[in-house]
Amino acid sequence: MKERGIRRKKTVQYQRNSPIHRNGFVLEPGNWKEYDPFLALMEDFFQKGTFDYHPHRGIETVTYVIDGTLEHFDNKAGEGTLEPGDVQWMTAGRGVIHKEDPAPGSTVHSLQLWINLPKSKKMTEPRYQNLKSKDMPVRKEDGATVRVFSGSSKGTHAPTLNHVPVTMVEIELEPETSVSQDLPGNYNGFLYILEGSGTFGIDGTEGRAGQVLFLSSVDGDSESEIVMTAKEKLRVLMYAGEPVNEPVVSYGPFVMNTQEEIRQAILDYQMGRFDE
DSSP states (O other), rough: OOOOOOEEEEEOOEEEEETTTHHHHHHHOHHHHHHEHHHHHEEEOOOSSSSHHHHBBEEEEEEEEEEEEEEEEEETTEEEEETTEEEEEEEEETTEEEEEEEEETEEEEEEEEEEEOGGGTTTTOOOEEOOOGGOOOOOOOOOEEEEEOOOOOOEEOOOOOOOOOOEEEEEEOOTTTTEEEEEEETTTEEEEEEEEEEEETTTEEEEEETTEEEEEEOOEEEEEEEEEESSSSSSEEEEOOOOOOOOEETTTTTSSSHHHHHHHHHHHHHHTTTGO
C-alpha cells in the first residue's frame, strides 16, 4: 500500500460579512481541476437570518456542524436539526430550494462542502440524508477514534448513499498516538484540522488547527493510505473522492457542464420548476 504525503498546506483566513456572519474558504471556488470532485468548502460562523431560502442544481452539499444547533428546511420535504458533530448530505440534483438557519439564540460554526455531480447525475432526483454522529459507524484503535460519515475506514463502512464515491471521516487522536486512513489510489483529497496539532503523511508534514493539508497523488490503480500522529489532542476531518473529470460551469448556486445548461437552470428556477 502506497503512503501518501502532503503536497501543500494553507491556513484559512476569515472575513466579516455582517454583524451576524463571518466566514473563510477552506477550498476556494474556481480551482475545479485541483479539487475535483470538490468545488468549494466554506467555514461559516453565523446566526439566525444570515441565509434565506435559495436554490441549488447540479451539486451535493455536505454540512458538518462544529458548534451550535442548525435547522434545515427544503421544498422536497427534507428537514432536520443538526447538533455538533452531525452532518447533512443533500443532493440538489435537478433542483432544490432550501434554507439552513441556526436555532433561535444559537451561533452555528459549520463547514459546508460542495461536491460536483457528473453529467449523468446533474438532473437526478433530490435527496436528503441526515447523518447523526451517534448513529455513524466508528472504528476504534488505541488512542484513536475514526467516525465514518461516508465511504470506509479499514473495513468500517458507512451506509451513506453516494452518487460520487467519497470518503468522509472524522478522526480524533490522543497525544502521541498514530492512525492510518486507507484510500483508493485515484481519490483526490485533503485534511482539515479542527483541533490540536500533529504530523501528517510520509514526510511528517506538520499541521495545526485552522490549516488545510492537501494530499499528494499516487498511481490511480494503487491502494494508498495517509498516516497521522498527534502532538497534542487532535481532531481532523478528511475528505477524499473520485474525480469527475468533466467541464465545470458555475453560476452562483448552479453548477453544470455548459453555459446553456446554466441558462436553463436559471429559467427553470424563475419559472417555478424547482417545485415540481
